[in-house]
Amino acid sequence: MNLKEIQMTNSEKGAIALSLEASRAKVLRLKRKFLRNSWVLVSGFFLLLLVLPPLPFIEGWMAAQGALVIIYIIASQGQAVLTGYTGLVSMGHGGFLAIGAYTSALLTYHFGVDLFLGIIAGGIVSGLFGFVLASIFLRLSGAFMAIGTLGFAFFIGTIVNNVPFFQGRTGISLPSNRIFGVEIGDIGFYYVAVVLLALFHAKGNITAS
Structure with missing residues (x-):
C-alpha cells in the first residue's frame, strides 16, 4: 500500500x-x-394517574398494586439511565431496589420511622451499597459485569427470602402508611409513588435538555 x-x-x-x-x-x-x-401525552398520562383513585370502582388494594407498578417503572427508568448514559449493563437493580425497600420497611416497622424519612433512608442505604460494590463491578466489563451484578441480585433475594428477620417471601406488612404523622392509607401511598415518578421524569427531562 x-x-x-x-x-x-x-x-x-x-x-x-x-x-x-x-x-x-x-x-x-x-x-x-x-x-x-x-x-x-405526558401531562395526559399523569392526569390519568391522578384521577384514577377517586373513581368509585377503584378499591384500596388496586391503588396499592398501582403504586407497585409505578415503583417498578421508576426502577426500570433507573436501569435505562445507567445503560443509556454510561453503556454499562447491570442486572443488579433488583438487589438495590430490595435493599432500599427493606431498609424503609424495617425502619418503619421496628422503629416507627415516618414513611417519608424511610424512603430517603432507603435511597441512602441502597446508594451506599452501590458505591461500595461499584469498586468491584466497575473492574468488570461486558457480560462479566452483567453476570456479576446478576449474582448480587440473586444473593440479596436469597437472603430476604430465607432469613426470618425479613419475614420470608411474604415480606413485611406495615400496619399503616404515615407521612409526618398523618395516616395516608393505600391511596395516599399511591399518590406518593406518582409524585416520585413525576420528579424522576422531570429530572430526566432536565438531564436531556
Missing part, C-alpha cells in the same frame, strides 16, 4: 467519523424535539 492509498484510507476514516458524529447530533436533535412535543 503506497502513501496515497494510506492517505485516502485515513480520509475515508475521517469522513466516516464525521458522518457518525452528524448522525448522533441528528438523533439528539430529534430526541429533544420529541421531548418538547411529548408534554401533552
Whole structure:
C-alpha cells in the first residue's frame, strides 16, 4: 500500500467519523424535539394517574398494586439511565431496589420511622451499597459485569427470602402508611409513588435538555 492509498484510507476514516458524529447530533436533535412535543401525552398520562383513585370502582388494594407498578417503572427508568448514559449493563437493580425497600420497611416497622424519612433512608442505604460494590463491578466489563451484578441480585433475594428477620417471601406488612404523622392509607401511598415518578421524569427531562 503506497502513501496515497494510506492517505485516502485515513480520509475515508475521517469522513466516516464525521458522518457518525452528524448522525448522533441528528438523533439528539430529534430526541429533544420529541421531548418538547411529548408534554401533552405526558401531562395526559399523569392526569390519568391522578384521577384514577377517586373513581368509585377503584378499591384500596388496586391503588396499592398501582403504586407497585409505578415503583417498578421508576426502577426500570433507573436501569435505562445507567445503560443509556454510561453503556454499562447491570442486572443488579433488583438487589438495590430490595435493599432500599427493606431498609424503609424495617425502619418503619421496628422503629416507627415516618414513611417519608424511610424512603430517603432507603435511597441512602441502597446508594451506599452501590458505591461500595461499584469498586468491584466497575473492574468488570461486558457480560462479566452483567453476570456479576446478576449474582448480587440473586444473593440479596436469597437472603430476604430465607432469613426470618425479613419475614420470608411474604415480606413485611406495615400496619399503616404515615407521612409526618398523618395516616395516608393505600391511596395516599399511591399518590406518593406518582409524585416520585413525576420528579424522576422531570429530572430526566432536565438531564436531556
